[in-house]
Amino acid sequence: MNPDDWAALGVLRELSGALLGARSGAQIEEVLTRLTVSLLGTRYALFLRYDPAQDSLRVTAEAGEHASELGVVLPRGQGLSWRAALAPEPVLHVRGDALPPETVRLPGSPTQSALFAPLRTPGGKLLGVLTAGRIAPDFSARDEALLVIFANSGTVTLERTFEAERAAAAREGALLALGLALEARDYETQGHTSRAVALAERLGRALGLGEEPLDALRQGAYLHDIGKLSVPDGVLLKPGPLTPAERALMRDHVLTGEALVRCIPAMSPEVLAVIRSHHERWDGTGYPDGLRGEEIPFLARIFALVDVFDALTHARPYHAARPVAEALDIIRAEAGRHFDPGVVAAFLGLMEGQPEPVERSFRG
CATH class of the missing domain: 3.30.450.40 (GAF domain)
Incomplete structure (x- = not known):
């Protein structure tokens, strides 16, 4: 050669x-x-x-x-x-030495x-x-x-x-459709899925997540409450306090959701962890496993805060929407109890000076 x-x-x-x-x-x-x-x-x-x-x-x-x-x-x-x-x-x-007439040349070339x-x-x-x-x-x-x-x-x-981008877009659309299936049952939560996904991605980037964990966080955010499809309307839409039996049924949605999503090909353990563990608390009083502190998967710790913030700032059957400033005060007070203090610090920095969300009525 x-x-x-x-x-x-x-x-x-x-x-x-x-x-x-x-x-x-x-x-x-x-x-x-x-x-x-x-x-x-x-x-x-x-x-x-x-x-x-x-x-x-x-x-x-x-x-x-x-x-x-x-x-x-x-x-x-x-x-x-x-x-x-x-x-x-x-x-x-x-x-x-033989440039044809249609040659496009910038001045000075x-x-x-x-x-x-x-x-x-x-x-x-x-x-x-x-x-x-x-x-x-x-x-x-x-x-x-x-x-x-x-x-x-x-x-x-x-x-x-x-091809990979088309497959990712198709997957993203399918995950969004699954998230919207739950919203179709619970009118008061319309928009929660899209808002939670967007805010979780922003917070993940602020915390320095790479593209792969960000993707898992997005997928988990889309599917976090999919297990509620198995919860009866009488419990899911109940405006007042839940009985102990109803509360136990509601808590089971994370296990049901994990089991459902486990059937979807190529779902990573990180996605399943968001679904299973986003109701765990930093002080160990959450569910379903009573995990404490850094025992809780990091992506679940991120999404737990996002989920609560969106619930606080948008009206639900059992509470009115709170102003952003009040919701941030609640998040701040729960650092080290409900939420990872490091995640709280990043979130407060991200949300500084953010405008109030616009409440819309979907009841016509």
């Missing part, structure tokens, strides 16, 4: 490793442009993402030495990126050769165009082949990411 072949293998190894670490479309586009410049020795690289709604190409990533072009939009048919996107060939090579490699799925769906420029020397056949490999690798990785 000659030195050029070894060099090409090194380029592809670095590209594949970088793409494996990308977790979003924007990260993939950044990797493609950055490594095009560093590994192919180009003056610049741009990624133009295809927007099917506008039927246009838009610069969404750039690297190298050139005027800032982020956000530049090319309507269909405008510029060489579109010529490459609409042509059957895998790459378009335009030499600096030097004369240079350019390569354009469209990203197309096997079914012909256009994802974008990867383009690179160099003043000298002109691009070789090896450069063309490597840019095509970059584009093909980007296509595969983007498709993988889009």
Whole structure:
């Protein structure tokens, strides 16, 4: 194997490793442009993402030495990126001494050769165009082949990411639907699921959670009260105090919910812990297991506070909505008793200066 072949293998190894670490479309586009410049020795690289709604190409990533072009939009048919996107060939090579009339150049751009490699799925769906420029020397056949490999690798990785995003969106919708199923029975709690999920995510980020625990916290928040579907209306909707037997039945909803959600594929132990343990208390007087302090799973400690705050600040059959300031005073007083003091401190910092929630009537 000659030195050029070894060099090409090194380029592809670095590209594949970088793409494996990308977790979003924007990260993939950044990797493609950055490594095009560093590994192919180009003056610049741009990624133009295809927007099917506008039927246009838009610069969404750039690297190298050139005027800032982020956000530049090319309507269909405008510029060489579109010529490459609409042509059957895998790459378009335009030499600096032979730029066609439709070339789009920003003021001050030097004369240079350019390569354009469209990203197309096997079914012909256009994802974008990867383009690179160099003043000298002109691009070789090896450069063309490597840019095509970059584009093909980007296509595969983007498709993988889009599939994961679609699956996540479908899962999120299904979890929301399950949460709303309970709200359909209990009219006074409408909006609780969406509010609790949003606030739990904000608090989790304030506490420094990474994406995976944040995802588990969101899932647990969607499903935290799903076990109440097994509680009779006479107990669930009772406006007055519950009898000891009714209270025991109500408390069982966390165990029922955990058992139900355990049947959903790929639900993590962290999600189940939120459902089972969000009624535990820092001082050990909660349920169902009487856990104390750090025995309580961290995500459940976070959600316990969010759940109580939302219940305090929105009307229920057994109490009127409290002002935010009053609810925060209650949360503050319960630090070290009901709630983890560290979680309380983060929550109070997050909620400082927040406006009052708007109460709406759903009774027509």
